[in-house]
Amino acid sequence: MANNHSYTITIDNNKSEKEALSFLLSSENNFINPDKESRKKIMSLLSIEKKYSRAFDLVLIPGHTNLEKIILFEKIEDIILIELKTTKKKLVNNPHGFFFGATESEFNLATKLGEKYKFCFVSLHPESKGFSLLSLRELNKIIKNKRVQYQINL
Numbered sequence: 001m002a003n004n005h006s007y008t009i010t011i012d013n014n015k016s017e018k019e020a021l022s023f024l025l026s027s028e029n030n031f032i033n034p035d036k037e038s039r040k041k042i043m044s045l046l047s048i049e050k051k052y053s054r055a056f057d058l059v060l061i062p063g064h065t066n067l068e069k070i071i072l073f074e075k076i077e078d079i080i081l082i083e084l085k086t087t088k089k090k091l092v093n094n095p096h097g098f099f100f101g102a103t104e105s106e107f108n109l110a111t112k113l114g115e116k117y118k119f120c121f122v123s124l125h126p127e128s129k130g131f132s133l134l135s136l137r138e139l140n141k142i143i144k145n146k147r148v149q150y151q152i153n154l
Contacts, residue, residue: 056081095121110136
């Protein structure tokens with residue numbers, strides 16, 4: 001069973017992610033937060049297995065915004081999946097200095113989709129509020145240190 005400290009960290013991370021979602025959706029109309037049915041449809045059209053359903057948070061669809069009620073798109077290959085990574089740390093050169101966790105599923109999906117999958121690094125610090133989008137290829141060029149951590153359920 002998780003101790004109180006790890007539970008508090010998870011709650012804080014969830015609040016930060018919601019704050020990041022709100023920040024991105026209000027500051028950039030191009031980010032779209034798909035509902036459950038839209039997410040399923042996008043995954044089906046991109047031939048993405050169900051196990052990757054939590055490996056992205058938002059989408060970008062060129063020519064469309066989050067102000068539209070219904071989005072009809074012609075070319076499925078135009079969709080870019082976005083995975084949020086959030087910090088409250090002051091980052092004068094985002095994403096440099098970012099520390100984050102990522103799942104194997106996120107990296108696998110990023111590998112499969114290439115430039116159609118981006119990590120979005122969001123700084124919520126008042127003095128460096130902003131975001132940076134990177135593909136896995138771009139991210140791999142700047143990673144300083146990477147380690148594997150096992151998460152185990154019994």
